[in-house]
Amino acid sequence: MLHETRPAEPLSGVRDTLSACMQCGTCSASCPNAAFMDMTPRKLWRLAQLGMLDEIERSEAFWLCSSCYTCTLRCPRGLPLTQVMAEIKRVVAVHGGRTGRRHGNFYRLFLNNVEKYGRVQESTLMTCYLAAMGSPSLALSFAPVGLKLAAKGKMHPPHSAMKGTLKPLFAKVREMEARS
Amino acid sequence: MNYAYYPGCSLTASAVEYDLSTRLVLEHLGEQLTEIEDWTCCGASAVEPVSRLLTRALPARNLALALAQGGKDTQVLAPCSACYLNLLRVNREAVSDVASRAELNEALSSEALAYAGEVRVRHLLDVLLNDIGVERIGEKVVNPLEGIRIAPYYGCQILRPYPVFDDAEHPVSMESLLQAMDATVHEWGLGGRCCGASLMATNQAAALASVRGLLEAAQGADAIATVCPMCQMNLEAYQSRALDGSSARKLSILYLPQLLALSFGLESKQAGIHRNLAVSSDFLTRCKQRVSAVA
Structure with a gap:
């Protein structure tokens, strides 16, 4: 049957959005980070169209999207490709096992920081992120910048003025997301 | 003009000099900035990979505050481009997308706030060029x-x-x-x-x-x-x-x-x-x- 209903699957939203992709590759040619990706955005869209979540999970390409929106701007089909990248990140962070969770660390900790303090506390966020990644070389690579920021009085303990302000909104959003 | 000022988190920390210079220059040019009271994070570009709804609810909360504090047609000024985009996106959706607006308002009801796209969102560069x-x-x-x-x-x-x-x-x-x-x-x-x-x-x-x-x-x-x-x-x-x-x-x-x-x-x-x-x-x-x- 041509229009049989598919069982619910994590990529269905992405598939619908990408159904008009004609594989022209304008996105790949426009992407400032494509050279660092293990597959081009064009190929990623194809895998998503085919529902090949396993293949997508094995790739790290979408973690390299920096939300510059150049592909979105140039897509001749007018597809919201940057938004799709974010959606793939969400799907893989939930369904993608350990690697997906590790890649999603920064974003998840960012959100925790916002929920707790109301306004992002940059120094605290970076400390938590580097601790969660558990990589001494990564931590070390940020040391020079940390020192520069400290010298300019830009490293500080978290401000608590807005602490807890966002708790009700986060609770409500969780309730709404659990329902959908 | 009087703008509802949304500095955003970076401008309170690593980008404090962007805050200082924005206030200094706009004041020197005779413009007024009124900081939105109790503003919170807009979500930056880091929330979209985690939650689609929070990507909208977080900036909408700030626009709802700007509306409650300054009234309809308030001009919200954001110097940070990530804040600007988040505020602008939700502002457009609140006007054009009925389903999204309903969803947002359900989320905002947790603080007795409501929003339907009543304010305008402006980037500092836009204000410098086109207002001043x-x-x-x-x-x-x-x-x-x-x-x-x-x-x-x-x-x-x-x-x-x-x-x-x-x-x-x-x-x-x-x-x-x-x-x-x-x-x-x-x-x-x-x-x-x-x-x-x-x-x-x-x-x-x-x-x-x-x-x-x-x-x-x-x-x-x-x-x-x-x-x-x-x-x-x-x-x-x-x-x-x-x-x-x-x-x-x-x-x-x-x-x-x-x-x-x-x-x-x-x-x-x-x-x-x-x-x-x-x-x-x-x-x-x-x-x-x-x-x-x-x-």
Whole structure:
């Protein structure tokens, strides 16, 4: 049957959005980070169209999207490709096992920081992120910048003025997301 | 005009000088800023990979506060491009997308707030160019930056995906402002090219390559002018590493309102220039010598 209903699957939203992709590759040619990706955005869209979540999970390409929106701007089909990248990140962070969770660390900790303090506390966020990644070389690579920021009085303990302000909104959003 | 000011989180920490110089310059130009009370994070670009709904609810909360505090048609001014995009996106959806509006308002009901797209969202650059205008800015220039070559850097989210006030591929809006300061515009094609954004935390090699590309293309300029705290941070804090093995020289990196402050003859300390990470003393001396020459 041509229009049989598919069982619910994590990529269905992405598939619908990408159904008009004609594989022209304008996105790949426009992407400032494509050279660092293990597959081009064009190929990623194809895998998503085919529902090949396993293949997508094995790739790290979408973690390299920096939300510059150049592909979105140039897509001749007018597809919201940057938004799709974010959606793939969400799907893989939930369904993608350990690697997906590790890649999603920064974003998840960012959100925790916002929920707790109301306004992002940059120094605290970076400390938590580097601790969660558990990589001494990564931590070390940020040391020079940390020192520069400290010298300019830009490293500080978290401000608590807005602490807890966002708790009700986060609770409500969780309730709404659990329902959908 | 009176603007509802949304500084955003970065401007309270690593980009404090963007806050200082924005307030200083707008006040000098006779504009009023009223900070939105109890504003919270807009979600930056980091929330979308976790929650679609929070990507909308977080900025909507701030617009709802601006509405409650300033009324309909309040102009919300955001200097940070990521804040600007988040606020602008939800503002457009609140007007055009009925389902999204209903969802947002359900989320906002947790704080007895409501929002349906009543305020306007503006970027600092848009306000400088289109509300204040080149003429009024030129009138305040007492310390022309003649002979100083500036590369205007717009970054991404200020004009993409919504090119509200300039071309998203080849932006030019900063050029007339730089010319009003008598500075020379460094012609380059990378004004709208990505700085790597938060890849600096999650994939440094890729972000450093982007920063290197920008710094190399800006060679010949004395400084790069920025209008986003993320761009500023990536360009100023990682120059040594980005240029490792390159013959390119380091550049001074300043926020656009800091350059305006210098051209207005205002104290560089008031504009927070001493808190930038990459402003050479030579560059500052060349800018300041003009003050004494005028005085």
